[in-house]
Amino acid sequence: MIINHPLLGPRDAAEFVYLGDAGLIGRPDGMADNAADAFHDYTYLRDNPAGEHRELWYHEQGDRSWLVITRNTLTHDITRVELARDVARTQGRSR
Amino acid sequence: MADIRLSAAPVLGADIAIGDNRIVERDDLALVSVATPQGGDDAIAAALQSGFGLPVPGPVQSSGQGDMRAVRTTADQMMLIFPHATPDAEPHVRQALSGAGYTTDQTDVWMVLEISGPDTLAALERLCPLDVAGFADGAAARTVMEHMGALILRLGPDRFWLMSASSSAGSFCHAVELSYRNVA
Numbered sequence: 572m573i574i575n576h577p578l579l580g581p582r583d584a585a586e587f588v589y590l591g592d593a594g595l596i597g598r599p600d601g602m603a604d605n606a607a608d609a610f611h612d613y614t615y616l617r618d619n620p621a622g623e624h625r626e627l628w629y630h631e632q633g634d635r636s637w638l639v640i641t642r643n644t645l646t647h648d649i650t651r652v653e654l655a656r657d658v659a660r661t662q663g664r665s666r
Numbered sequence: 667m668a669d670i671r672l673s674a675a676p677v678l679g680a681d682i683a684i685g686d687n688r689i690v691e692r693d694d695l696a697l698v699s700v701a702t703p704q705g706g707d708d709a710i711a712a713a714l715q716s717g718f719g720l721p722v723p724g725p726v727q728s729s730g731q732g733d734m735r736a737v738r739t740t741a742d743q744m745m746l747i748f749p750h751a752t753p754d755a756e757p758h759v760r761q762a763l764s765g766a767g768y769t770t771d772q773t774d775v776w777m778v779l780e781i782s783g784p785d786t787l788a789a790l791e792r793l794c795p796l797d798v799a800g801f802a803d804g805a806a807a808r809t810v811m812e813h814m815g816a817l818i819l820r821l822g823p824d825r826f827w828l829m830s831a832s833s834s835a836g837s838f839c840h841a842v843e844l845s846y847r848n849v850a
Contacts, residue, residue, distance in 0.1 A: 578725040578726075578741060579725055579726055579807065580726065582795075582796075582809075583795045585795065585810065586795070586809060586810055632808075632809060632810035632815050633807075633808050633809060633810075634725075634739060634740035634741065634808055635740050636740060636741060654741075
């Protein structure tokens with residue numbers, strides 16, 4: 572499998588490690604009133620789609636960047652690769 | 667009083683000839699990583715230009731000025747590689763950059779192999795997952811070879827630097843040597 576890194580170009584999947592659902596970027600506010608419920612959902616609840624899935628990959632044997640990869644779990648087709656920090660910033664995070 | 671002096675020793679001291687090809691450890695080089703503080707891209711670029719006359723290298727690239735090379739390692743970090751005899755490479759870089767970046771001395775944790783010769787591309791094809799034949803001179807990338815993390819820099823048509831961890835330097839050098847022997 573080849574992952575087309577947004578900065579570095581096509582790289583072999585052997586350079587990457589997989590973490591999981593890209594929803595992990597949205598860590599809840601631990602000081603909010605409903606923090607316990609929010610962390611329960613954040614920790615345990617995942618969709619398990621047969622089809623398009625947004626997930627976090629780490630370029631460990633490369634530039635050590637985190638990526639958000641949109642991959643079809645049925646075909647392994649990768650349709651989109653973004654830097655995780657760009658995704659986090661569009662969600663309102665400072666970095 | 668005993669006069670005790672500590673002097674740097676090469677990791678392996680490798681100097682291997684395979685046919686017309688050579689693998690030489692460059693133990694004269696110092697490596698200092700420079701990380702960009704958040705929002706400090708312009709300050710780093712200005713400091714690198716005034717301190718060393720170097721432009722900031724783009725992704726999968728390096729820039730050079732005299733003996734010094736700046737190699738891009740990730741979006742907010744580069745590695746400065748230059749010959750330096752004394753163990754004060756990091757303060758030297760920090761002062762030249764006026765503290766514009768976060769500097770860390772990495773000389774001791776890397777080993778640099780300079781490989782050259784007519785079979786170099788053939789040897790690398792079996793070792794490196796990247797298309798190094800497509801690298802321009804000065805192109806650089808961090809990747810994995812024989813399960814060991816490595817930084818590769820093209821210096822010329824058949825001359826490269828391969829950098830890997832000093833802790834696994836013996837295994838890395840063995841892998842490079844074996845790859846040459848398989849093709850030479």
